Amino acid sequence: MTIEYNVLEVEVDLNAIRHNYRLLCQKGSKVYGVVKADAYGHGLIEVARALEEEGADTFAVGIVSEGMLLRKSGCSKRIISMLGPLNEEDCFNAAQNGIIPFVGEFEQLEMLSAVVSAQGRKVEVCLKFDTGMSRLGFNTSELDELIGWLRRHPEVCPVLASSHLATSDDPAYEGYMSEQAETFSNILQRLADAGHELEASLANSAGILVHDQVHYSAQRGGIALYGSNPLLGTAWSELGSDLKPAMQVRTKIASVRKLRKGQAISYGCTYIAEKDMTVAIVCAGYADAFSRGLSNRGQVCIHGKRARILGRVCMQLCIVDVSHIENVKFGDTAYLLGGKGEGRISAEDLAAWWQTITYEVFCLLGMNPRTYKK
Numbered sequence: 001m002t003i004e005y006n007v008l009e010v011e012v013d014l015n016a017i018r019h020n021y022r023l024l025c026q027k028g029s030k031v032y033g034v035v036k037a038d039a040y041g042h043g044l045i046e047v048a049r050a051l052e053e054e055g056a057d058t059f060a061v062g063i064v065s066e067g068m069l070l071r072k073s074g075c076s077k078r079i080i081s082m083l084g085p086l087n088e089e090d091c092f093n094a095a096q097n098g099i100i101p102f103v104g105e106f107e108q109l110e111m112l113s114a115v116v117s118a119q120g121r122k123v124e125v126c127l128k129f130d131t132g133m134s135r136l137g138f139n140t141s142e143l144d145e146l147i148g149w150l151r152r153h154p155e156v157c158p159v160l161a162s163s164h165l166a167t168s169d170d171p172a173y174e175g176y177m178s179e180q181a182e183t184f185s186n187i188l189q190r191l192a193d194a195g196h197e198l199e200a201s202l203a204n205s206a207g208i209l210v211h212d213q214v215h216y217s218a219q220r221g222g223i224a225l226y227g228s229n230p231l232l233g234t235a236w237s238e239l240g241s242d243l244k245p246a247m248q249v250r251t252k253i254a255s256v257r258k259l260r261k262g263q264a265i266s267y268g269c270t271y272i273a274e275k276d277m278t279v280a281i282v283c284a285g286y287a288d289a290f291s292r293g294l295s296n297r298g299q300v301c302i303h304g305k306r307a308r309i310l311g312r313v314c315m316q317l318c319i320v321d322v323s324h325i326e327n328v329k330f331g332d333t334a335y336l337l338g339g340k341g342e343g344r345i346s347a348e349d350l351a352a353w354w355q356t357i358t359y360e361v362f363c364l365l366g367m368n369p370r371t372y373k374k
């Protein structure tokens with residue numbers, strides 16, 4: 001789901017992503033590159049290629065179709081689908097393309113078994129367990145049934161085991177995380193006793209950066225690859241401070257105009273000029289995934305300085321105050337994310353104005369046309 005043409009341009013620095021991957025590898029032992037949702041808006045194929053050059057040999061996508069796209073791009077490394085199959089077509093495609101699906105439902109197992117048995121083949125899977133997210137995966141209480149099922153179905157071969165942490169980025173919930181890890185360890189032990197020695201992953205980015213005890217044999221690195229520190233604002237913040245941002249988003253200024261004190265700006269007249277001012281009309285609006293929620297609260301970066309959004313964000317435009325910035329003119333660049341100098345906008349700044357997290361900022365803005373800096 002991408003916007004094909006736009007004034008808005010997303011610039012992705014693949015070197016920053018490589019740097020972040022190397023950093024995660026220094027902390028973890030074997031880091032999968034999490035590239036779901038078009039690599040958090042940074043570009044599935046481009047990011048996977050860059051990571052592969054850094055030695056990544058496993059990629060984690062969300063839905064099976066994302067894995068197919070990656071396979072079709074020529075990627076020959078291990079690909080894991082963290083959602084797993086939702087229908088028979090997904091089962092077929094996973095087996096056909098050598099994509100290892102997560103399975104956390106008996107329905108998924110039955111479907112996979114039926115599809116691959118009909119073809120006289122086998123399929124490798126990652127067993128997914130729910131240890132505290134209460135979202136996807138088998139529960140401990142289903143373990144005996146699962147082990148029994150696997151014994152009767154040699155065409156379904158578990159090679160990985162996985163679970164997901166709910167609170168690894170929050171010092172206040174370290175206990176919750178430890179309980180998840182303990183549950184996961186017990187599951188792994190029972191699987192091993194049943195003859196399933198599996199590569200196991202539990203940690204996400206924050207888990208990799210902070211908690212050695214949840215590293216197991218592999219880790220899944222996502223947000224940190226893209227340069228956002230998941231620990232920012234916590235006592236652990238320092239552990240992610242060397243990550244480098246990889247995405248910048250810029251656009252053009254379509255007009256610069258004078259406003260007289262008392263004049264209203266944009267739909268609904270929600271901002272009235274407090275003094276005579278100069279404003280710039282910036283080509284970015286909610287159709288470009290630059291949220292209307294930023295109305296009267298977001299900022300952009302122009303000539304290295306901050307410019308506040310005034311009034312409502314429109315469909316493809318917004319209006320910013322440039323009274324304090326010299327020589328702003330038609331055609332100049334405005335950064336919605338990144339930029340140069342003191343006024344540079346971090347993903348965390350933007351997420352705060354947007355009242356969301358950096359993950360969403362990247363996924364949404366990343367739908368715009370991208371260019372790559374290598």
Ligand SMILES: *Cc1c(COP(=O)(O)O)cnc(C)c1O
Pocket residue numbers: 034036082164203204205206220221222223224230
């Ligand atoms: C997205 C995702 C990750 C990566 O999480 P980050 O916080 O971005 O590192 C890991 N595991 C699963 C199951 C995910 O869905």
